[in-house]
Amino acid sequence: MKLLMMQKALGPLQTNAIVIYDEDSKQAIAIDPSFQPEPLIEWAEQEGATISQIWITHGHPDHTGGVPALLRALSNSPQILISQEAYEMTQRQGKAFYGLALEPFPEPSRFIEHGDKLGFSGVDEEDFIAEVRFAPGHAPGSVVFYVPETGMAVVGDVIFLEGIGRWDFEGGDLALLRKSIREQVFTLPDETVLLPGHGPATSVAWEKAHNPYMQ
Numbered sequence: 001m002k003l004l005m006m007q008k009a010l011g012p013l014q015t016n017a018i019v020i021y022d023e024d025s026k027q028a029i030a031i032d033p034s035f036q037p038e039p040l041i042e043w044a045e046q047e048g049a050t051i052s053q054i055w056i057t058h059g060h061p062d063h064t065g066g067v068p069a070l071l072r073a074l075s076n077s078p079q080i081l082i083s084q085e086a087y088e089m090t091q092r093q094g095k096a097f098y099g100l101a102l103e104p105f106p107e108p109s110r111f112i113e114h115g116d117k118l119g120f121s122g123v124d125e126e127d128f129i130a131e132v133r134f135a136p137g138h139a140p141g142s143v144v145f146y147v148p149e150t151g152m153a154v155v156g157d158v159i160f161l162e163g164i165g166r167w168d169f170e171g172g173d174l175a176l177l178r179k180s181i182r183e184q185v186f187t188l189p190d191e192t193v194l195l196p197g198h199g200p201a202t203s204v205a206w207e208k209a210h211n212p213y214m215q
């Protein structure tokens with residue numbers, strides 16, 4: 001296995017879609033396809049990659065809205081992994097978002113849980129790629145995907161470069177968000193690169209020292 005991780009900013013809020021890619025098997029996992037996932041589809045076609053799974057960090061439409069379009073464009077049927085609370089949030093969404101039609105989020109393949117070890121075959125200890133860490137506070141059922149082999153973590157809207165996620169949306173809670181960051185992000189190795197849902201990458205060490213919300 002030769003793992004790479006890439007990010008592409010998509011849609012009206014420039015949400016970072018993340019791809020975990022195994023160059024050996026050409027299997028790919030798309031995390032948070034946002035709106036307008038066409039660049040992901042073009043990348044997969046050019047690369048000859050198979051997007052075999054879609055993982056979701058949390059249920060906000062700028063992270064989930066592109067899932068139906070991505071599914072339609074792919075000839076295989078990727079597994080869809082999301083926490084139960086995040087899925088429930090998608091079921092309460094409106095019909096439009098930033099002027100774009102919001103299609104119903106599809107039925108997931110399974111609900112992910114804190115501590116799950118995920119691989120290209122789904123939950124599998126043997127081809128382990130990512131550990132699921134629950135990190136609520138920005139949205140109910142928010143998760144972080146930690147990928148030890150690449151030294152990276154996909155953190156959704158939990159933490160940003162010198163910022164944290166908004167806590168004024170449905171189910172948001174500032175104290176809980178700070179607790180999640182302390183216990184689920186700052187416990188990762190200091191050198192871990194954090195890939196947030198918006199904006200540039202950062203690291204655990206940088207945010208411990210410089211994040212104004214966490215001092």
Ligand SMILES: [Zn+2]
Pocket residue numbers: 058060138139157
């Ligand atoms: Zn969000």
